[in-house]
Amino acid sequence: MQHLGYEVIPVFFEAAYIFPNKALKVAEENGLELLVRDISQKHLEMLRNPKRGYGKNLNPCIDCHSLMIQEAAMMLPELNVDFIITGEVLGQRPMSQNLDSLKAIDKMSGAGDLVIRPLSQKLLPDTRPIREGWINKEQMLDISGRGRSRQLQLAEQFGISHLQPAGGCLLTDHNYSMRLGDLMIHNQDKLEDVRLLYWGRHFRLSEEIKLIVGRNATDNAGLESENYPGLYLKIRDVEGPLALLTVKEPPAEILELAASIVLFYSRKASSPGYIKYGVDKKFNNEIKVEKCPENIIRSYLISS
Template sequence: MTTALALYSGGLDSTLACRVIMEQNIRVLAVKFISPFFGADLLQYPEQYRQMVRRKYGIEVILRDLTEPYLQMLAAPAHGYGKNFNPCVDCKIMLMGEARRMLAEVGAEFLISGEVLGQRPMSQRRDTLRVIERDSGCADLLLRPLCARNLPPTKPEREGLVDREKLYDFKGRSRTPQMQLAARFGIDDYESPGGGCVLTDPNLAERIRGHYAETAAEGRPVRAEDILLLLSGRIFKLPGGSILALGRTEAGNQRVLSRRIHGDWLLQLRDHPGPQAVLRPPAGSLPNGETERQINAEKAAAAPLAADLQRAVALVLRYAGKAVRQQGRAVVELCRDREEPVMALETAPARDEEFIPWRR
C-alpha cells in the first residue's frame, strides 16, 4: 500500500488533508513537530495525544521534537520575521525539510500538508509556496490536497499514486469550504483557526524577542528550559538577573511549577492560598564551590541572588488575595529542589511603581 507522510498541526486543515488522501486508499502517517512555541506540552503525555487523534480522526500521528534546531533558526531566520517574532517561512522550510528526511524512515513515498493557497499572507502566497518547496528540498514530493488543483501536478499525481480529480481547489482566507468538507467527513470537533504558535502573539513574541536580545548581549546561549518558563505565567526579569514566573490561577500555578528545573526556587505563601512562583537565578549566582543541594538559608543570604529573592517574595505578596494585601505583610516560604522549605521571608507587597520596569 502507498504511504504518505503528513505534516500535522492538529488544526482542521491538516486533519482534512490527511482524510482526503486516506479516502484514496492511501496509508497516511502524520508527524506533529514540537518546539517550545507549539505543542511543547504534548511531550508530557505523548501516548494520550496519539490515542486522542486516532479516536477522533482515525489518523496515526507521531511526535518529533525539533527544539534545539528551532531555537538556533529563530535567532536569524533567512527569510525574516512576520508581524511579530514569527519566522513563518523558515519554520515551514525547517519542518518540511525534516519531514522529507523522514520519508525513508517511515516508508513513505511523498509528503502532504494542509496548506491552502492564499490563506496566510506570509507563508501561503504562490511565490512563497515555491520558495518553501525549493529550500526544503521537497519540490515535486509535496502534495497539498486542499488546493492541489490550483497548483501544478506533483509527482504522486503524475505517477498515478493520487487521483488529482479527487483533490480540491480551495483558495483564499474563507473557511467555508473547509467547514463543509469537515461536515462531510463527520468532523465537528476541531481547533479554531489562527495557528497554535505563540510567536504570533504580540505580547509573548516581544517577550521572547527581548530574551534573545539579552542573551546575545550577554554572550549566553538561549536555553529551551528558559523559553518554556518565559511562556508560563506572569514574567519578571529582576534587577539581579533572575527570571520570576508567577502563576495567575490554580491551573497557572501548576503550569509554572511544571517548568521547574534543578536549581530553581519555589515560592509559596505559608498561611494563605495564593500565587505560586518559580525563581530561576542567573548562571553563576551560587557561592563558589557550592551545589544547589548544599545551599542553605545563610549561604543564600550571602549569594548575589539574595536581593532578587526579596523582590520575588514581595511580588508574590503583591499578587496575593485582598486579605493578604490589606494585612500589609505575610510570610513566603522558599524551597530549593527539595520540597521542604529551606527559608522563609516576611515582607510587604511590592509597590506597582517599583516592579513595572521588571515586567516582561
Template sequence: MGRELDTTGTFCPVPILKTGRIMKELAPGAKLTVLSDDSGILTDMPDFCAAHGHAYLGSSEEAAGVFRVSIRKKRDGGRTRALGLLSGGLDSTLAARLLQDQGVEVQGVHFSTGFCMVDHRRALSRPADLEEPERVRNQALKVAGEHTIPLEVIDVADEYLETVVLNPKHGYGSAFNPCIDCRIFMLRKADELAREQGIDVVFTGEVVGQRPKSQQRATLDLIEQEAGMEGRLLRPLSARHLTETEAEADGRIDRDRLWHAHGRSRKEQFDLANRFGVDDFPTPGGGCCYLADHNFARRIRDLVAHSPSGSIARRSILLLKVGRHLRLGYNAKVVFGRDEAESTFLAREVRDEVWGVHVTDGRGSFGIIEGAPDRTRLETAAALAARYSRQRGCERVKVDLIREKSRESLEVVPATEDELREWVI
C-alpha cells in the first residue's frame, strides 16, 4: 500500500507530524512512501521508525532537493511474524533460531501425514521403545518447547495420501518418496495458514545442495514457484546464496544476519548449533518417513497394484507398517505380527470382513487376512500361521480362523520355506 505526501513548503520542516497522523490511519503492515523537500527527513524518519517500531525501508533523491523515504507500519507489537515448517530436526530448528535472534516472532506448523515412524512406534508402545523416550517423542513439539515456539500440529493424512503419495506430479525418489510434491503441498498449506493469521513470512530449514534431488537450486526454485510463493519463501540457512526475498528487501528481515550454508557438509550447521547452544537433536539425515523406506515402498507398490479402483483406505496404509506381508492372490493378502506388540495390534483389526488367523494353542504370530479370500486362500493362510508358530516342525497343526462373531478350526501342514519365499512381499 502506498500513499504519497505532497512536496510543499508547508509540509516542511516538520514532515514527521503529518507522517504520524497518516500512519495511525493505515493498517498494520501497510507501506507508506513520503516525498519531502526537507533533507532533515533523512535523519528524522529513521528515528521516528525506531521510536514507534515501524520498519524503515530506505530513501532516495527523486530530484534536486526532493527526497523519497519508504516505511512500513509495524505489525502486532511491531515485530515481524514468521511461520516455519518445523520438523524437529536440526535445520528447521536453526532456521527458527536465526529469526528469533533478530527479534522475529516465530511460530511453527507441523503437518502430520500419517507416514512418520515415530508415530507408529507410539501406537505400538513396545516396552523397549517406551524405555527410550526419544524413540517415541514428537521432535517438533520438543523443539517448540525448548525454544518457545508456538506450534500448531495439523492432520493432513487423507489429503496427503490422495494428492501427494498416490498422484505425485514430479514422481518418486529411490523408494516411494514424492519429496518434491511433498514440499509443494506443505508450503501451500503453510502459506494458506500464514495468510489466515496475518503472518508476514513463511520459512523452512532447507539448505541449497544438501539433498541430491529435492534441495538442488533449480528444484528449490521450482518448488517455490509451484507453491505460489515466488519471492516470499525464506530459507534462512542458505539465504545469502539465494535471491533476496520481499521480506529481506523491505527490511522486515535482516538479510545480513541470516546464514550461508551450502552443500552436503553440515559443518556450518554444527557451528551455528554451537552458537545457539543447540546440542540435543536427531541424527542428521536419519529421517523418520516410511515413504523413504525401501521395504515399505515394496508393500505400498503391491497395495496400489492390487487396488483396481485406485482408492486406498487410510487403514490399509496403517497396516503396511506392521508385520510380515504375504500376497496369496489378487484379492487376498495375509499379515503376521513379528512380535507380541504387532500381534496385539493386528488382533484389534479382526471384524466380520477381516479374518484373523492364529494357531489354536496361542504360541505363534497372530495374523489377519485382507481382501476376499476363497477357501484355498484361507487354508494357505492357516498353513502360514502354522509356519510362524512354535509348532512349525510338526506334521499337522491346529489353527483357528477368527471373525468378529465366529471361529472355526482346521488342521494344516505348516508352509515350507520355499512357499514363504513365493508369497512374501
C-alpha cells in the first residue's frame, strides 16, 4: 500500500500471550515505526466466551481478528486516517480466514465496511474505500489459499525483510492452553495470573493455590519481574529455581509440599535441605524438607 502511495501506520495489538518483540524487530529492519497497543484486558474478556468459539486449542481466532479490527477502528480519528488495512489472505487459515469467517469478522467488529485486505481484495466484496473511490480495486491483488509463494515473491520484489511464516500466538499451543484452561476452570483467569503462564512449570496444589517453578534463568528473572502478590521460594544453600506460590499465606501442608517440589528441581541440593521463602521477595523464613518424589510431582503438574 505504501508503494501505491498510501500513508500507512502499522499497529500491533499486544496481549498477555501475544508479544510484539518479533514484529518490532522486523518493523525496525524495514524502517517502520510500529505502534504497539496493549489490549490484554479486553482480549482476555473476549477469550472467556468467544462468540465463534475456539480453534484446536484455546485460540479464538475469529473473535480475535474482530477485536483487533474493532480496536483499529477506534483509533482512526486519533490517527487521522480513513480506513483499515489488514494482511489477511482469503483461505490462508482454514478457520479464521475463509470467506464466511472474514464476513463474520467484519460483522462482529462493526467496522467491516472500512476494511481493505490488499492481498485478496479483488476476491472480496467491495467495501467503502472502494465504493467511494479512495482506492482503486484494480491495484489490489487476488491471492488465496494456504501457499505463501506470492507473498514471499512480493516481499522480495519490494525488498521487505520478514520472518519465516509460522503458527499463531501462544493460544494455539497445546501446553499453554492446558495451563490457561486450568485457570479458567478455577475462575482464576485474572490478568496477573495469566501473565504468569509464560514462565516456568505450573503445578496445581489445591483448588485455590498454584506453584510455579522456574525452569531456567530466563524463567526465574521473568517470575521475579512479575511482582506477583504471592509467596516466593528458593533453595537456601545451592543455586536453584525461583518459585512462586500464588497466595501469601498458604496452609502449612501446602507450603511443605511446595518446598519439597522446589528442592527436587536442584540436582545439587541435598535431601533433606532448606528452602527460603517470604513475601515481597524477602526470603526471611526457611523450612527443612525432603525432595518430593517424582511420581508425586507429576500428579500436580498441569502440563509439561
